[in-house]
Every structure is written in C-alpha cells, then in structure tokens.
Amino acid sequence: MELTYIIVLAYFAVIAYLGWKGYQGTKSDLDYMVAGRNVHPYVMAMSYGATFISTSAIVGFGGAAGVFGMGLLWLTFLNVFVGILLAFVVFGGRTRQMGHHLEAHTFPELMGLRFKSRFIQGFSGLVIFFFMPLYTAAVLIGAATFISAKFGINYELALFGFSAIVAIYVIMGGLKGVMYTDAFQGSIMLIGMVFLLIFTYSKLGGVVNAHEQLAGMSGIAIKIFGKAGHQGWTSMPSFGSPFWWVLVSTIIMGVGIGVLAMPQLAVRYMTVRSKRELNRAVLVGGIFVLAMTGVAFVVGSLSNVYFGKNVDNLDFAIVTTTTVGEDGIEVSNAAPPILAELAPKPDPAKGITVEITKKGSISLLAAGKNVGKIIPSYVLHATPKWFGLLFLLTLLAAAMSTISSQFHTMGTSIGRDFYEKGLLGGKRVKSSIGVTRIGILVAIIFSVFLGYWLQRTYGGQGMSIIARGTAIFFGLCASTFLPMYFGGLFTRKITRAGAISGMLVGFMTSFFWLGFILKIKGKMPALLAEACFGKASLLDHAKSGFILWDQVDPLFIAFPLAIIVTIVVSKLTRPLPEEYVNNCFKGIK
Amino acid sequence: MLGIESTSIGLAYILSILSAIGCVIYGICFWNKGAEEINIDDKKWVKEEKELEKEL
Numbered sequence: 001m002e003l004t005y006i007i008v009l010a011y012f013a014v015i016a017y018l019g020w021k022g023y024q025g026t027k028s029d030l031d032y033m034v035a036g037r038n039v040h041p042y043v044m045a046m047s048y049g050a051t052f053i054s055t056s057a058i059v060g061f062g063g064a065a066g067v068f069g070m071g072l073l074w075l076t077f078l079n080v081f082v083g084i085l086l087a088f089v090v091f092g093g094r095t096r097q098m099g100h101h102l103e104a105h106t107f108p109e110l111m112g113l114r115f116k117s118r119f120i121q122g123f124s125g126l127v128i129f130f131f132m133p134l135y136t137a138a139v140l141i142g143a144a145t146f147i148s149a150k151f152g153i154n155y156e157l158a159l160f161g162f163s164a165i166v167a168i169y170v171i172m173g174g175l176k177g178v179m180y181t182d183a184f185q186g187s188i189m190l191i192g193m194v195f196l197l198i199f200t201y202s203k204l205g206g207v208v209n210a211h212e213q214l215a216g217m218s219g220i221a222i223k224i225f226g227k228a229g230h231q232g233w234t235s236m237p238s239f240g241s242p243f244w245w246v247l248v249s250t251i252i253m254g255v256g257i258g259v260l261a262m263p264q265l266a267v268r269y270m271t272v273r274s275k276r277e278l279n280r281a282v283l284v285g286g287i288f289v290l291a292m293t294g295v296a297f298v299v300g301s302l303s304n305v306y307f308g309k310n311v312d313n314l315d316f317a318i319v320t321t322t323t324v325g326e327d328g329i330e331v332s333n334a335a336p337p338i339l340a341e342l343a344p345k346p347d348p349a350k351g352i353t354v355e356i357t358k359k360g361s362i363s364l365l366a367a368g369k370n371v372g373k374i375i376p377s378y379v380l381h382a383t384p385k386w387f388g389l390l391f392l393l394t395l396l397a398a399a400m401s402t403i404s405s406q407f408h409t410m411g412t413s414i415g416r417d418f419y420e421k422g423l424l425g426g427k428r429v430k431s432s433i434g435v436t437r438i439g440i441l442v443a444i445i446f447s448v449f450l451g452y453w454l455q456r457t458y459g460g461q462g463m464s465i466i467a468r469g470t471a472i473f474f475g476l477c478a479s480t481f482l483p484m485y486f487g488g489l490f491t492r493k494i495t496r497a498g499a500i501s502g503m504l505v506g507f508m509t510s511f512f513w514l515g516f517i518l519k520i521k522g523k524m525p526a527l528l529a530e531a532c533f534g535k536a537s538l539l540d541h542a543k544s545g546f547i548l549w550d551q552v553d554p555l556f557i558a559f560p561l562a563i564i565v566t567i568v569v570s571k572l573t574r575p576l577p578e579e580y581v582n583n584c585f586k587g588i589k
Numbered sequence: 590m591l592g593i594e595s596t597s598i599g600l601a602y603i604l605s606i607l608s609a610i611g612c613v614i615y616g617i618c619f620w621n622k623g624a625e626e627i628n629i630d631d632k633k634w635v636k637e638e639k640e641l642e643k644e645l
Contacts, residue, residue, distance in 0.1 A: 101630045235598065270638075273625075276622060283620075416641075
C-alpha cells in the first residue's frame with residue numbers, strides 16, 4: 001500500500017511540475033500561438049481527448065456496458081466519427097476563425113456575438129452554470145467509486161477527499177490551459193486502457209472466443225433483464241423496449257450528438273493556431289477516443305464472462321430425479337445446473353428434488369447492483385495488483401483533466417457570460433472576477449453535493465447514474481445550443497429571433513420532458529411529476545406504436561423541435577444587417 | 590461476426606475501428622493542409638485570453 005501512496009504522490013508531483021512550467025508561460029496553448037510555433041499534434045489531440053474523455057466514460061459508460069452490453073459500441077462509433085472527425089474537421093475550423101475574429105472567449109460569448117444578443121450569452125451562461133454540475137458530479141462519482149473500492153474506504157470519504165484534491169489542483173492553477181499537463185494525463189489514460197483491453201482478451205481466450213462466451217450467456221441476461229427487453233450482451237435490446245429506448249435515445253444519441261455542442265470542448269478549437277493543427281489532431285484523436293470508449297465498453301461487457309466464471313452469487317438449481325429400478329435399487333440422476341427460476345418444483349412423489357446452489361454471476365450482481373462499481377470491481381478482482389495502481393492513475397488523470405475544464409467553463413459562464421455580458425451589458429468591471437471565482441466555488445460545492453446525493457438516492461438500484469447523468473447534460477446541450485451553433489457557423493440565414501426561439505424551445509422542452517415525462521428507471525417517477533401531480537409521469541405507460549413515451553429521452557423531442565423552430569422563426573423574422581453578418585463570416589471560406 | 594451474436598453490434602465494432610482508421614488516413618492526407626498566417630485578430634484574441642487567464 002505504501003508503494004501506492006508513493007506512486008500517487010509522484011504523479012501529483014509531475015502534474016504540479018508541468019503546471020508550474022505552464023505558469024512560467026512557456027508551455028501554454030496561447031504562448032505557442034503568439035510565438036507562431038506549431039503545437040505538436042499529439043499534444044493538441046491528447047489535450048482535447050483528455051478533456052473529452054473522463055471517468056464518466058470509463059467507469060460510468062463502461063459499467064453501463066456491463067448491463068446493456070456491446071450495443072454501446074454504437075456510441076464509440078459516434079464518439080470517433082462525430083466527436084472527432086466531424087467536430088474537428090467541420091466545426092473546429094469555423095469555430096476557431098469566427099471566435100478569433102469576433103473576440104469570443106467562451107462558447108456563450110461566441111453565440112451571443114454571432115447573433116448580436118446579450119440575452120443569448122447570458123441565458124446560455126446560466127444553463128451551463130446550473131446544469132453542468134450534473135456532468136461534473138458524474139465524473140466525481142466515477143472517480144470516487146474506484147477510489148473507495150481500491151483503498152477500502154467508504155464512498156463519501158473517497159468523494160470528499162478526491163473533490164478536495166481536485167479543488168486544490170484547479171485553484172492552484174489547473175484552470176489554465178496547460179496542454180502538456182493534459183497531454184501527460186492523456187498518455188497515462190492511453191497506456192492504461194490499451195493494457196486493459198489486451199489483458200481482458202488474453203485472459204478470456206482471445207477476441208472471438210471471449211465474444212462467443214459472452215454470447216453464450218444470453219440465456220442468463222434474458223432471464224434477469226428480459227422483461228425490459230434485454231436479448232444478451234452481444235445483441236441490441238429488442239426494438240422499442242424500455243432498455244432499447246434508454247440505450248439508443250439517451251446513452252448513444254444523447255452523448256453521440258451532444259458532444260458537438262459541448263461548451264468546454266468548443267473553446268478548445270480556438271486555442272490552436274490554424275486548421276492545419278486541427279487536421280493533424282484528427283489522427284491521434286481518433287485512435288485515442290477508440291482506445292478509451294471502445295475499450296471501456298468491450299471490457300465492461302466482457303466482465304460478465306469473467307464474473308460468470310469467478311464469482312458465485314447467482315441462484316442455480318440442481319434438479320435430481322430419483323427412480324427405482326426393477327431390481328428395487330434407487331437411481332438418482334442430477335441434471336446440469338439451471339437458473340433457479342427455470343427449475344421445476346420439487347415433487348417427492350415423482351422423486352424430483354431441487355437443490356439451490358450459488359453458481360456463476362453477472363457483472364451487475366458481482367458489483368452489488370451498483371453499475372458504477374462494475375469496472376472498478378473487474379479491475380480490482382481480475383487484473384494484477386500493479387495494474388490497479390496504473391488504473392487509479394488513469395482515472396485520476398481522466399477526472400482531473402475533464403473537471404478542470406468544467407470548472408473553468410462554469411466559472412466563466414456565470415462571471416463573464418451571465419454577470420458581465422448578460423446583466424451589465426459588457427462593462428468590464430472588477431466584480432466580475434469575484435463573481436467568476438465565487439461561481440467556481442459554488443460549482444464545486446454543488447457538484448460534490450450532487451455526487452453525494454445521486455449516489456445515495458440511486459446508487460444501489462442497478463441504475464447507471466453516471467452514464468445517464470452525463471447523457472442528460474449532453475442531450476440538453478444538443479437541444480439548447482446545437483441548432484443555433486450549427487446555424488451560426490454554416491448559414492447566414494438564421495436570424496437573432498430564430499436563434500433565441502430555438503434555444504428557448506430546446507431548453508424548455510428538455511426541462512419539461514425531464515421533469516414531467518421521462519421516468520428515471522422502471523417505476524421510478526420523473527423528477528417533478530410526482531411532486532406536482534402525484535403521477536410517475538404525465539405520459540405514464542403511454543404508447544404509440546413502438547414509442548414508449550415515458551422512456552423517450554428529451555433529446556428525441558426537444559432537438560428536432562428546436563431545429564424546426566429555429567428555421568421557421570428565421571424565415572418569418574428580420575435578418576441581422578448584412579454588413580454585420582458578413583463581418584462574422586470574414587475569412588471563412 | 591467476430592463471435593458477436595448480432596450483426597448490428599458486429600457492424601458497430603467494425604465501424605468504430607474503421608472510423609479510427611479513417612481519422613488516421615485523414616490526418617495523414619491533410620497533414621500539411623490548412624496552414625494559416627497569424628493575423629491581427631488572432632493576436633488580439635490571444636492577448637485578451639491571457640488577461641482572462643491571469644484574472645482567474
């Protein structure tokens with residue numbers, strides 16, 4: 001254990017050293033840009049990747065794969081194709097050029113300036129400030145769950161301890177965009193995850209063999225989750241079932257599309273020198289994200305095979321049939337173990353006896369019905385001890401690189417976007433720095449509280465709170481920001497009124513759907529429906545064809561609606577002066 | 590496909606790898622394309638960004 005502490009301390013020492021070098025003003029993104037030198041594309045891509053991928057993706061979504069199975073690989077595909085290729089190639093260059101030309105330093109500011117609207121900037125800032133803590137909490141829960149399992153301490157202690165360390169890190173200067181710190185953290189993540197994949201496949205007998213063993217467990221999956229639509233860990237849930245809606249509408253689409261409108265990622269494009277650096281970063285970024293999410297989802301799913309072989313906590317029945325032969329001798333035949341629920345009832349008259357025994361397991365049960373504990377349990381049980389330590393560093397790196405950018409974004413959202421630009425009309429006042437700092441402090445406290453409350457309320461109920469919390473925030477950002485972000489970058493036809501209407505409709509529809517329609521899990525009511533109307537959902541059990549309305553993610557309703565409203569209102573309202581719009585697009589081909 | 594029961598998931602597995610390979614090919618093909626000179630807007634932007642960071 002002493003070695004663990006020494007290596008963790010060494011890790012923090014390296015982070016502190018890199019942070020100090022950044023503070024000296026020699027290694028930050030901006031210094032490179034001013035000096036006109038090129039940032040190494042590996043560093044830029046790792047920096048972006050480490051900000052994008054967090055403990056939420058590895059522990060939260062990896063754990064969700066332990067329940068939903070390899071269907072999550074569709075999210076990996078979207079992460080690479082949309083989150084890297086489309087984001088860098090299509091959105092990155094224009095965001096950078098427009099951001100620099102309009103002198104925008106935050107995502108809300110870019111939108112506010114593009115549409116000449118203080119309201120857009122202020123409102124976007126508020127949405128980010130109040131809802132991003134859900135995502136930050138998801139990242140904290142992911143890290144704290146592993147720390148608690150690794151050190152054998154309770155979850156609350158791990159959460160508060162880790163949060164305190166992160167808070168000190170960001171206050172000591174972790175908010176600065178120090179690429180080398182992020183790149184170092186990204187490298188640790190890459191090494192850790194690649195090892196995890198190789199280890200898992202080799203332990204389970206190779207790629208195809210491991211997949212076949214998982215496919216062979218589909219009977220158990222159907223028996224346990226079949227009512228909700230599960231068809232095995234190497235099959236998609238049955239079309240239109242509750243599991244299908246959660247997997248496809250919330251987890252895959254929410255995160256897969258939402259990544260395009262992530263405020264803390266969009267500002268990253270502005271910190272590179274030219275489109276060439278973005279092009280180069282695509283190379284490393286694609287491999288990095290595949291290695292992060294692809295590995296987490298494959299390993300999360302395959303952990304079922306490992307626990308099936310190495311943990312015994314599923315009720316199996318051994319059915320023995322006793323018959324008396326013609327010679328009067330009793331002959332007993334014991335059938336191979338079957339799931340207890342499938343066993344016939346004991347019938348002494350017919351000589352049938354049933355003995356219940358514990359045999360095999362699935363990841364969710366082995367992790368005490370806590371989805372967030374699936375990956376930590378697998379790593380700590382299955383892999384060598386030294387890897388548990390490397391994985392701890394992987395998660396610390398994943399959490400800290402993401403959280404620092406989240407706190408930065410939340411602080412500037414409330415201080416610069418809402419207070420300075422939204423309320424004071426853009427006057428540079430000293431108090432906005434104070435508001436930003438207080439904002440960061442409030443964001444830290446609120447995120448930690450959410451990390452505590454969410455785990456306490458939903459933690460042990462088999463619900464993937466980390467994945468769903470993250471997906472809800474990503475979906476909310478997609479519905480609220482993406483129509484105007486896309487419209488603002490790629491067309492001159494979106495008007496200010498169109499952008500505002502789309503943003504408000506996207507946000508309010510998402511909020512309403514989350515509060516009153518979407519049931520959290522199974523019978524668990526929507527967040528506000530029960531308190532306000534005494535119902536689990538305003539559309540409880542409503543079904544139209546294959547659509548289970550109380551399971552449909554807000555994204556599926558709010559995003560299309562926001563697009564339609566943005567376009568229709570833009571058609572009906574006065575455009576911004578041509579000169580102003582042309583200026584926004586200056587230099588953009 | 591690859592021992593995976595459903596074709597849809599096998600496809601996701603393959604597409605994830607192919608899209609990462611696509612990123613590598615894109616990165617190589619466009620390695621030297623898109624270079625831009627630092628202009629006055631970029632310099633102004635960096636100056637203000639540094640001030641903001643200092644304030645924080």
